[in-house]
Amino acid sequence: MVRHNCSTPRKNTTCSVRVPPRTPYLAFLLAVRYSAQMIVAPTIDPEKCARDLQLELWDRQCSLWPGELVTPLDVCDPWVAAHYLDFTVKEGQLSSPTMRAGRELGGFINRIGGVIAVSEQLSPRSKRFTLAHEVGHVVMHPGIHHHREIAMDGMTEPYEPADPKERQANHFAGCFLVPAKQLRRAFNAAFGVESLKLTDDVAFELLGANFTSLMNSAYDSPAFSRVVARAPRFRGRHFQPLHDLFQVSVTTMAIRLRQTGLVRSVG
Numbered sequence: 001m002v003r004h005n006c007s008t009p010r011k012n013t014t015c016s017v018r019v020p021p022r023t024p025y026l027a028f029l030l031a032v033r034y035s036a037q038m039i040v041a042p043t044i045d046p047e048k049c050a051r052d053l054q055l056e057l058w059d060r061q062c063s064l065w066p067g068e069l070v071t072p073l074d075v076c077d078p079w080v081a082a083h084y085l086d087f088t089v090k091e092g093q094l095s096s097p098t099m100r101a102g103r104e105l106g107g108f109i110n111r112i113g114g115v116i117a118v119s120e121q122l123s124p125r126s127k128r129f130t131l132a133h134e135v136g137h138v139v140m141h142p143g144i145h146h147h148r149e150i151a152m153d154g155m156t157e158p159y160e161p162a163d164p165k166e167r168q169a170n171h172f173a174g175c176f177l178v179p180a181k182q183l184r185r186a187f188n189a190a191f192g193v194e195s196l197k198l199t200d201d202v203a204f205e206l207l208g209a210n211f212t213s214l215m216n217s218a219y220d221s222p223a224f225s226r227v228v229a230r231a232p233r234f235r236g237r238h239f240q241p242l243h244d245l246f247q248v249s250v251t252t253m254a255i256r257l258r259q260t261g262l263v264r265s266v267g
Ligand SMILES: [Zn+2]
Pocket: 133, 137, 148, 149, 165, 166, 169
């Protein structure tokens, strides 16, 4: 992959991500500044925020990965992002007195202490998503200081939280872990096409004799994108399933495949 030359920084790079300060006075100034931004520009673009952060990580690869050969997928590491944003990531058994029965505390942010905690009970991929989600809050929602998450089956299942900030953080996490540019590149290399539309032929390539189950799935069902997300072969090509390549759940990959238009069930 490309080796970044640290002596020649990329031109015209504007960094919209800033490392949060630790002193109360500077924290206050930052809160005022972001509050003003929220009034002027209330719409946050989670995908742009994720991309801006990754550009910063790429530009600072010499200090973040000293002496290592860095690839574009390395900047999809939420542990590196948390470290860059001056947060310590701690894993442990999390509990909360307000936790409802049958639910699990996935993670929380303590901005003042500079800590993001992630439950050790989550699967490795759910930890990645949870941490990326919390990094999204750090970048997009500076007003949140002590913030807790309740994760059910990880937060990778396709639930839509009522709180728009939660939806934005989920969207950020998906974009951070599976950047559109890298996904398109991997998709094209694996499937040999620009995009896939569900047809009898494509369904047969993916599922063989079971292809009718896909063709009979509900209108605009996510079933097709889920099959593509975990497919190990297509038209004689063998490859690493996309959800494994990006170390995310099948659900997260299926969502990104639809968001990027690489997979279309209908239309
Ligand atoms: Zn959240």
